Amino acid sequence: MGPYIVTWTMYSENPGDHKAAAQEVAERYFQERIAAGEPDxxxxxxxxxxKGESRQIDLAVH
Incomplete structure (x- = not known):
């Protein structure tokens, strides 16, 4: 079995860039340590x- 990729889809109306949208969702819906970008x-x-433009955002990368 595995490995797996698990995906959550959340809608954000954040007017900022890709990272700002990810940060907003992390702070609103995930544990504080995730929103803070704690490694692992x-x-x-x-x-x-x-526009359909995707970016991978890793909050652990500052």
Whole structure:
């Protein structure tokens, strides 16, 4: 069995960039340590804007 990729899809109206949208969702829906980008947490997000442009955002990378 595995490995697996598990995906959550959340809608954000954040007017900022891809990282700002990921940060907002992390702070709102995930544990504080994830939103803070603590290594070895689920702090990597794929963010797609309204134009269909996707970026991988790792909150552990400052």
């Amino acid at each position: 947490t689920a702090c990597t997000f794929v963010v797609t804007n309204s």
